[in-house]
Amino acid sequence: MTRKRIMYATVLILAIIFPFITPDPDFWVSSGGTRALWLGVTALSMSFLNRNLGLMSLGQLFFSGVAGYIVAISSVTHNVKFGTSVPLAILAGTLSGVIIGWIALKTKGVYFLMLTLAVTLGLYSFANQAQEITRGHTGINSIPSPIIFGMDFAYVKPLYYLFLGIAVVLFALCKFLEKTSFGIALKGVRDNEDRMISMGYRTMPLKMIAFVFSSFLASIAGVMGVFYVTNISPDSVGLVRSIDLLVIVVVGGATYLGGAFVGAILIAVFEAIIQDFTQYYVGATGILFIVVLMLAPQGLMGIAAQVRARRAKKTGASA
Amino acid sequence: MSTTTKAGTHALSLSAVSRNFGGIRAVADISFDVSHGKRLTIIGTNGAGKSTLFNLITGVYPLSSGSISVFGQDVSKQPAHSRAKLGIARTFQTSKLFQGLTVRENLYTSLRQALGEKKISWLANPSESDRLHSESTFILEKVDLLKKADVLVSDISHGESRQLEVAMALAMRPKILMLDEPAAGISPTERGRLVDLLKSLDKDMTLILIEHDMAVALAVADDVIVMHDGTMFMQGSPDEVRNSSAVRDLYLGSNHE
Numbered sequence: 001m002t003r004k005r006i007m008y009a010t011v012l013i014l015a016i017i018f019p020f021i022t023p024d025p026d027f028w029v030s031s032g033g034t035r036a037l038w039l040g041v042t043a044l045s046m047s048f049l050n051r052n053l054g055l056m057s058l059g060q061l062f063f064s065g066v067a068g069y070i071v072a073i074s075s076v077t078h079n080v081k082f083g084t085s086v087p088l089a090i091l092a093g094t095l096s097g098v099i100i101g102w103i104a105l106k107t108k109g110v111y112f113l114m115l116t117l118a119v120t121l122g123l124y125s126f127a128n129q130a131q132e133i134t135r136g137h138t139g140i141n142s143i144p145s146p147i148i149f150g151m152d153f154a155y156v157k158p159l160y161y162l163f164l165g166i167a168v169v170l171f172a173l174c175k176f177l178e179k180t181s182f183g184i185a186l187k188g189v190r191d192n193e194d195r196m197i198s199m200g201y202r203t204m205p206l207k208m209i210a211f212v213f214s215s216f217l218a219s220i221a222g223v224m225g226v227f228y229v230t231n232i233s234p235d236s237v238g239l240v241r242s243i244d245l246l247v248i249v250v251v252g253g254a255t256y257l258g259g260a261f262v263g264a265i266l267i268a269v270f271e272a273i274i275q276d277f278t279q280y281y282v283g284a285t286g287i288l289f290i291v292v293l294m295l296a297p298q299g300l301m302g303i304a305a306q307v308r309a310r311r312a313k314k315t316g317a318s319a
Numbered sequence: 320m321s322t323t324t325k326a327g328t329h330a331l332s333l334s335a336v337s338r339n340f341g342g343i344r345a346v347a348d349i350s351f352d353v354s355h356g357k358r359l360t361i362i363g364t365n366g367a368g369k370s371t372l373f374n375l376i377t378g379v380y381p382l383s384s385g386s387i388s389v390f391g392q393d394v395s396k397q398p399a400h401s402r403a404k405l406g407i408a409r410t411f412q413t414s415k416l417f418q419g420l421t422v423r424e425n426l427y428t429s430l431r432q433a434l435g436e437k438k439i440s441w442l443a444n445p446s447e448s449d450r451l452h453s454e455s456t457f458i459l460e461k462v463d464l465l466k467k468a469d470v471l472v473s474d475i476s477h478g479e480s481r482q483l484e485v486a487m488a489l490a491m492r493p494k495i496l497m498l499d500e501p502a503a504g505i506s507p508t509e510r511g512r513l514v515d516l517l518k519s520l521d522k523d524m525t526l527i528l529i530e531h532d533m534a535v536a537l538a539v540a541d542d543v544i545v546m547h548d549g550t551m552f553m554q555g556s557p558d559e560v561r562n563s564s565a566v567r568d569l570y571l572g573s574n575h576e
Contacts, residue, residue: 181431182441184420188428191417198377199491200403200432 015164019157028272030156036261036268037163038224041170043248043260045217048174051255052183053210054190055108058242059100059116063215064222065123065237067093071223072140072232073133082146090219097215098208105207120242127234139233143226153227163224167261170217174257177213186210247285251292253299262300266292328391330355330495330525331376336385338375345371347549348385353495353542358517358526360536362560363546364569369529370412372546373499376527377409378402389495403432406494410484410501412529418473422464422483425472426455429490454490462486463512478505485516495525502532514538537561545569 015033022028045060070089074080104115127134134140145154153159177183188196189203196203226232235241244267252263270288274281296303329352338346346368353359361369374380376387378399386395389405408429417425427445434450445451459465462482467475472483485501498517502510510532517539520526530536537543537557545553545566553559553566560566 177442179444179446180442181427181439181445184424184427184445185431185441187420187424188417191419192415194379195411195415195417196428198379198399198403198409199429200400201428202400 012168019160026156029160031272032265032269034156034160034163034228035272036264037160037167038221038228039245039248039268040261040264041163041167041224042218042221043245043252043264044167044170044174044257045214045221046245046249047252047254047257047260048217049210049214050249051257052178052186052190053207055105055112056246056254057104057116057214058113058246059104059119060214060218060221060245061237061242062100062116062120062123063093063097063218064225065120065127065232066096067219067222068226068232068236069127069134069140071226072143076140076143086146086223089223090216093219093222094212094216097212100215101208101211105204105211117239117242120237121239124234124238127237134234137234139231139236141231143230143232145230146227159227163228166220166224170220171257171261174217178257182206182209247289251289251299253301256299256301259299259301266300328355329353329388330357330390331527332388332391333376334386334388336372336375336387337383338371338380339383344549346375349546349551350385351544351551351554353525353527356522356525358528358539358541359544360528360530360540360542360557361544361546362530362533362536363552366548367546368549369546370499371549373409373497373527373529376402377407377497403491407497408488408491408493408495409497410488410499412499412503416472416480416483416487419471421469421471422475422479423455423459423468425483426458426487426490427451429487430454433490433492458486458490461489462516478509481505482509482513485513489520493524495527496520497527499529500531501528502530502535510535533561 018033019025019029022032042060042064045063046057050056067089070092071082071085074085074088075082100116100119104112104119107115127139128137130136145152145159147153148162151158153162185196185201185206188201189206193203225236229236248263248267249260250263251266252259252261256262266288267285271281271285274284278284292300296306298306331353333352334350336346336349337344349372351359361372363369371380375382378394378397378401382395386393388394389402389407392405394402394405417428420428423446430451431439431445434454439445439448439451455468456465459468462485464479464482464486467479472480475483481501481503485498488496488498501517502513505513514535517526517528517535526539528536528539537560540557543553543555543557543560544551545560545563547569552569553563555563
């Protein structure tokens with residue numbers, strides 16, 4: 001336990017001093033740090049569901065998209081203040097999780113994956129076609145930055161620290177939930193739902209709460225995305241982005257919460273570097289994906305367990 | 320678990336219970352009563368319908384016909400979780416433990432139900448609750464698993480899984496405890512411990528046991544039901560079953576010496 005705490009503290013300290021130790025801070029804090037934190041929170045919403053309920057959702061960008069579009073439309077088109085639009089957007093994204101969850105949670109495995117992907121693609125089509133609301137494929141641009149207590153988050157460092165704060169709080173919240181009776185019951189449903197039912201648990205409410213919580217995380221990530229990218233378009237919620245997210249989760253380690261951030265950092269940093277060398281950077285990311293999975297099938301966070309298992313096998317064989 | 324048990328009321332009553340899977344008659348016309356506090360063992364060859372019968376009693380499968388009542392209350396149409404609330408706890412023939420949780424966390428899922436859902440907050444950490452912690456320690460000690468408390472279930476042995484199965488059912492503080500082949504695949508030492516444990520159970524608890532191992536089955540039973548081909552072949556005391564030539568024929572084939 002203490003070893004884990006020391007590791008968390010080290011990571012946190014590194015994250016805090018990162019803007020002061022990195023070369024070319026304006027580029028790296030934004031393209032490496034802030035972007036990784038935004039992608040990491042989005043991926044966290046996916047990992048939480050996969051780790052605790054065994055369900056891989058490609059619908060997270062739907063919730064991000066709902067929240068992101070609400071903030072973008074209300075602030076650019078209707079001049080609504082962020083103090084109103086941001087809570088409203090997160091609430092709307094979260095509540096849409098109730099409806100989607102109610103339908104999707106009746107399925108499992110690949111059906112769940114397809115159903116949640118269909119929902120994301122539905123939003124993509126709507127955003128493309130409902131031009132009077134979403135401005136179609138051009139999307140909504142020049143979304144202003146938030147100013148909180150006089151601090152302008154258009155600057156690189158304030159936005160980075162804001163995102164770091166959000167990421168730390170949400171990660172800690174996930175960790176906390178996993179230790180509770182609720183978290184243990186969720187894993188029970190993941191491992192054997194029939195048994196939980198025969199023990200007297202009502203599993204649907206448990207699954208719903210987990211799903212809605214993950215859409216809450218995705219909604220927050222959606223608002224972060226709008227503030228980071230300063231625009232939103234159908235491509236922000238399309239198939240390609242959903243697959244990007246899946247790559248992040250799997251490369252980081254889909255059964256580890258920290259994997260969301262490890263994967264996000266790797267992909268953000270890799271893409272930031274590779275874009276200077278080749279225009280085929282999407283293909284390069286694909287090759288990276290294959291290499292990581294060949295060497296570490298459980299993702300980067302799973303390497304430690306992989307090494308332990310191999311060592312145990314060796315000692316077992318020699319004994 | 321609010322059911323009061325009156326004298327004279329059966330803990331469990333089955334009346335003409337049947338279940339078909341397509342054209343296959345898995346359980347046919349089974350009727351019996353189990354008095355409160357009795358130990359009933361169900362034996363029978365593979366495919367006799369024993370586990371299906373368990374699934375019918377606990378509500379995993381719906382009945383094709385017949386009725387089941389628990390402490391005088393008809394539960395035939397009730398879902399599994401409602402029957403569990405009446406005080407039925409069971410183990411499974413093939414281990415269906417929560418592989419990704421530790422031994423102790425598996426037990427917490429049972430204890431939470433036993434202590435009453437409302438008494439334990441969903442947002443509380445069970446290992447910080449003195450009550451859950453001490454209760455789980457007490458039960459783990461009873462089944463000799465305390466040293467494995469913090470090990471993931473995927474990393475414990477088969478015998479230990481069986482012990483934990485029994486521990487989890489016990490943790491539910493059931494009025495009716497149903498064990499599906501608890502001795503399958505465990506070592507002789509573990510088997511001895513299991514018999515001791517079953518004999519030491521609270522006399523207020525009704526026990527229904529499916530068991531292949533005759534030594535275990537007959538050591539704890541007051542009453543034995545022999546099932547064959549989905550039907551009830553014989554019901555009697557352990558001695559009657561042990562001495563029945565018809566049962567011997569069934570188990571060993573009719574040509575044995």
